[in-house]
Amino acid sequence: MITIASPTEFPKHVSYHLPGSKHAFAHGIACAAIADEGRISNVPNIIDSHTLIDALRLIFNKVDHDLTTRRVAFSEPKHLDKIVLTQELVAKSRNLYCLLPALLNKTDLLIIEATPQGCQIGKRPTDWYIDTLVRFGVKVDYHETHIELRWEDKKSADIAFSYPTMTGTVIAIAAASLCLGKSTISNASVEPSCCEQLKVASKLGCLIEGELPEIVISQHSPNSVIDYEVPADRIAAVTVITAGLLAKTSVSVTSSDFVEVPEFIKFLNDLGFPSSQDKTCIKVDYSNRKSTACNLVLDCGSEPKFSSDWGPFAILLLATDSRGFSKLTDDVFPYRFQFLEHLPGQPLANVNVDISHKDGREITQANIFGRLMEKLPGGVSGLCPDIRGTAAIVLSAIISEKSVTITNDFQLCRGYENLIGDLESLNLLTVLEN
Ligand SMILES: CC(=O)N[C@H]1[C@@H](OP(=O)(O)OP(=O)(O)OC[C@H]2O[C@@H](n3ccc(=O)[nH]c3=O)[C@H](O)[C@@H]2O)O[C@H](CO)[C@@H](O)[C@@H]1O
């Protein structure tokens, strides 16, 4: 249980250096783990990455993870008769799906004891993931208590997704990287972390033609050693910028690489906050806000749409510090906005959410009647089974009259290194009890 509150005074400006990205680590390792040896730097210290590193230990004799330097080095690959992804392991990260091709490459039999778990934000179907593996030659046996996978005969495949699935794309790229013939992947995800994975595949010696969302990929001259620096976390950038703006503070987020969030920068400019970006820094100016009036329509979903991961943060800003009527839709996750129900006292009566259907997809829509400087009551928060929703509840403490108590930080620790501690260091939050 953690109780947090807004400090008596906020700074005029904060600067935050971004950690490595949850998604880019998971997607990079999906291909890096195919190599005989790898060195990965800027690894985020989060439950999700730790779980993938535990899975890496199943297929490498040596795995050194240094939490201080944020480096992981692995070598001495094993070849095994059987690997088990236990219930305990799969309960901690849905990103284990990304590692399936690399794990199957090192074992005769892979047993998965339960479905890998992530945020509970609506149905998260996995049939395309398994089907993608099957298309590359994986054999699947379903049992009451577990599933068994075997990959005796690797064959290239032509995969066309009917919706640009992120995890499906990662699995297809990793599987294709292990096949000699040419595989085509189309209508794939264009999320920057998938592009990072392709860079790792290229270092691995794969031949890649085209660009996401349409690529042709094949194994070429396998490279046995991989170096990969995990790029900065784009969702952490959005989270900390939102925290600063809620505190009426100007924000700079820095990183060693370019953080690709063009849709979010556009959103900030539409909200009236002058925002600029160069290779290593995003700057958002609170003090020179141009206008508080905005009537936005934001469609969240598979990028290049506004990322579904940023939805809760956009709602908080629009609902508490804008004038006008805005609409946010999400065609991926119907419960992405569930944090609204878990905010202490459910205070945002100026936001209502409804669900409709279009082209066979469930679409959730938040209707936001903007208010200026809305203060929230605070209190004890309900349990929100979503990383970004829990983070939004943490941020709500910045604008709450009373303190906010988070009863369980498991979701937060899956995706953020130390969100509460970092915001406290920036003087945007005070921790009252931990
Ligand atoms: C496309 C998209 O926005 N993906 C988000 C999703 O990725 P994640 O990889 O978890 O989810 P997918 O991209 O695979 O799923 C996207 C959609 O594809 C469809 N689908 C997927 C797999 C399947 O077997 N069958 C099926 O129908 C579903 O409609 C699903 O809603 O969560 C991540 C964590 O929040 C976000 O960073 C990603 O941006």
Ligand SMILES: C=C(OP(=O)(O)O)C(=O)O
């Ligand atoms: C939903 C998320 O992650 P996961 O897919 O691991 O649940 C997220 O990172 O916002």
